[in-house]
Amino acid sequence: MLLIRPSRDQDMTAITALYAHHVLHGTGSFETEPPGVPEMSARRADVLSKGLPYLVAELDGELAGFAYGNWFKPRPAYRYSVEDSIYLAPGLQRQGLGRALLTELLARFEAAGIRKVMAIVGDSANAGSVGLHLALGFAQVGIIEDCGWKLGAWRDIVILQKTLGDGSATPPQPGATPAAS
Numbered sequence: 001m002l003l004i005r006p007s008r009d010q011d012m013t014a015i016t017a018l019y020a021h022h023v024l025h026g027t028g029s030f031e032t033e034p035p036g037v038p039e040m041s042a043r044r045a046d047v048l049s050k051g052l053p054y055l056v057a058e059l060d061g062e063l064a065g066f067a068y069g070n071w072f073k074p075r076p077a078y079r080y081s082v083e084d085s086i087y088l089a090p091g092l093q094r095q096g097l098g099r100a101l102l103t104e105l106l107a108r109f110e111a112a113g114i115r116k117v118m119a120i121v122g123d124s125a126n127a128g129s130v131g132l133h134l135a136l137g138f139a140q141v142g143i144i145e146d147c148g149w150k151l152g153a154w155r156d157i158v159i160l161q162k163t164l165g166d167g168s169a170t171p172p173q174p175g176a177t178p179a180a181s
Contacts, residue, residue: 002059002096004058004100005056005058006055006056007056007066008056009041011063012040015040015056015066018087018089019034019035019040021090026122028126030122030148030155052070052071052082053104055067055104063089064088064097065087065089065101067084067086068105069085069105069109069114070082079178080116081116081117082109084118086102088101098128098129110165112178113165113172113178114165115168115178116163116164116167117162117164118160119159119160120157122155123158124143124145133162137162138160139161140159142158143157
């Protein structure tokens with residue numbers, strides 16, 4: 001059975017191992033050395049301190065993936081725009097887990113007042129991630145070619161975006177912030 005829930009401190013060992021696999025064997029992340037549990041825990045704490053979601057997918061009680069959002073850029077004017085990140089355990093792609101995680105993540109972003117979500121997908125050959133984002137209403141807005149060197153080749157990034165709620169049709173409510181800033 002699939003369960004999407006907020007991450008917990010005790011998830012960090014499994015999250016770190018899952019992410020390490022992607023760092024070492026994939027091109028979805030442009031990191032080349034996997035961070036350890038303390039660094040991954042600090043990154044999660046940073047996301048949560050901003051009032052942003054950090055979710056996990058459990059499949060039959062085992063961690064099957066994680067997803068979170070963080071400010072697109074650190075400047076205050078970007079506080080209504082986030083970048084999403086989503087990682088699934090090896091062998092669990094194309095089973096609906098990514099769709100379930102990203103759907104819940106988007107709902108939580110919108111509830112928090114986020115107006116724009118960006119996906120910066122490592123490697124234009126990453127058809128699964130690009131396809132997932134397109135299927136959930138993201139629009140591809142660009143490709144930056146050959147901007148990263150990983151696993152013996154130059155890699156592109158694909159930039160996608162999705163508008164939430166009123167988007168840019170209305171200003172934010174006076175004094176409202178989408179989450180803790």
